[in-house]
Amino acid sequence: xxxxxxxxxxxxxxxxxxxxxxxxxxxxxxxxxxxxxxxxxxxxxxxxxxxxxxxxxxxxxxxxxxxxxxxxxxxxxxxxxxxxxxxxxxxxxxxxxxxxxxxxxxxxxxxxxx
Amino acid sequence: xxxxxxxxxxxxxxxxxxxxxxxxxxxxxxxxxxxxxxxxxxxxxxxxxxxxxxxxxxxxxxxxxxxxxxxxxxxxxxxxxxxxxxxxxxxxxxxxxxxxxxxxxxxxxxx
Numbered sequence: 001x002x003x004x005x006x007x008x009x010x011x012x013x014x015x016x017x018x019x020x021x022x023x024x025x026x027x028x029x030x031x032x033x034x035x036x037x038x039x040x041x042x043x044x045x046x047x048x049x050x051x052x053x054x055x056x057x058x059x060x061x062x063x064x065x066x067x068x069x070x071x072x073x074x075x076x077x078x079x080x081x082x083x084x085x086x087x088x089x090x091x092x093x094x095x096x097x098x099x100x101x102x103x104x105x106x107x108x109x110x111x112x113x114x
Numbered sequence: 115x116x117x118x119x120x121x122x123x124x125x126x127x128x129x130x131x132x133x134x135x136x137x138x139x140x141x142x143x144x145x146x147x148x149x150x151x152x153x154x155x156x157x158x159x160x161x162x163x164x165x166x167x168x169x170x171x172x173x174x175x176x177x178x179x180x181x182x183x184x185x186x187x188x189x190x191x192x193x194x195x196x197x198x199x200x201x202x203x204x205x206x207x208x209x210x211x212x213x214x215x216x217x218x219x220x221x222x223x224x225x
Contacts, residue, residue: 003157004157031211033212033213035213035215040217041217041218042118042200042202042215042216042217042218043158043200043213043215044215045212045213045214048211048212055211056211056212058212090158097211098204098211099146099148099202099204099211099212099213100146100163100165100204100211102160102163103160103213104159104160105157105158105159106157107157108157
């Protein structure tokens with residue numbers, strides 16, 4: 001099992017552009033969560049999807065959106081990029097939509113907005 | 115709203131010494147507490163969860179609801195314990211299961 005895979009690993013975008021980040025969960029995991037980790041801080045929750053439905057949304061502006069596909073993979077979209085969106089974006093998958101089932105994290109996508 | 119505080123950004127100990135990484139939380143309901151660890155150039159991974167009451171790699175953590183703490187302890191630190199440690203909380207009452215992370219403690223175990 002390849003674990004949670006995220007693509008791309010690194011990305012450089014210009015302010016105002018749009019970005020799409022992708023995540024493939026571990027086989028059999030139906031829940032995908034997205035986190036933003038700014039340098040020097042802990043990860044901050046953005047979204048959780050379970051069985052293709054949004055189960056939770058963090059305190060992020062509407063420029064951030066996500067979806068989950070029938071194969072349980074997920075995309076995170078960010079519109080009108082700002083310099084402050086520069087961060088490591090982490091995807092985590094789990095069997096259930098509960099943290100107790102244990103989240104497995106991907107290695108992340110490093111987004112730099114210039 | 116829930117909040118997790120890790121008061122020490124950096125912690126340095128010598129090999130064989132006891133180590134305690136502090137974690138305090140703020141949440142009015144019944145929390146689920148976790149410790150996640152990130153070794154150099156590796157992914158963030160679950161170390162232990164309070165409900166399991168387990169010892170992983172010699173680490174233990176006890177949930178103290180009176181003091182709202184979930185400190186991580188190990189009696190004899192090893193060099194391979196050097197890593198970034200994050201305390202995290204999940205609120206049972208909220209829909210879904212988001213994790214609220216602390217800012218992390220970088221543990222360095224010196225030879």
